[in-house]
Amino acid sequence: GAVVSQHPSRVICKSGTSVKIECRSLDFQATTMFWYRQFPKQSLMLMATSNEGSKATYEQGVEKDKFLINHASLTLSTLTVTSAHPEDSSFYICSASSVYEQYFGPGTRLTVT
């Protein structure tokens, strides 16, 4: 299957700082990438859909000014959590579309202290 990487895998930051998470499709070009948030033992919650070269589409209730998404190329999308607070601590996962399937990255564990 297609490979998607995420970096970093874990990050700890102080409240008020910003954190950038990268998502890369390693062996295919992804016109569309998705960003999810997941709480322990729960399913994935879609945050936004990221299309290369255009603005991301955010799901209802997701603050676009807080979760900045940039999809600068067909293999890279970034999620920046701005002015992070402890309630932003979570597991963030990206995925990339290939035909009609989505392939997921390994996730990033964000802890805001």
Added chain:
Amino acid sequence: TQLLEQSPQFLSIQEGENLTVYCNSSSVFSSLQWYRQEPGEGPVLLVTVVTGGEVKKLKRLTFQFGDARKDSSLHITAAQPGDTGLYLCAGDSGGSNYKLTFGKGTLLTVNP
């Protein structure tokens, strides 16, 4: 808004038992995918079903897509501790973005 009802939400069984996980919707999906996720990792795609009535087998796992493409099931035969994990079904409504609708997941624990 399309919804996928996945059940059961939690399942704890003994090694060697069989189990079935269900995903149901009132909406039609162009395809449906099943994922397995282990703690601290991303979901891994197990299978994609596309055709109504389709049955796919992956070793001890059998996946079925309903004739009307509104429901799907995952059956595991002779479960093993290595099958432990979060199983997720996700449906694609066919939009150009391939946006998926996820079920709530089934947390499976197989005890030795």
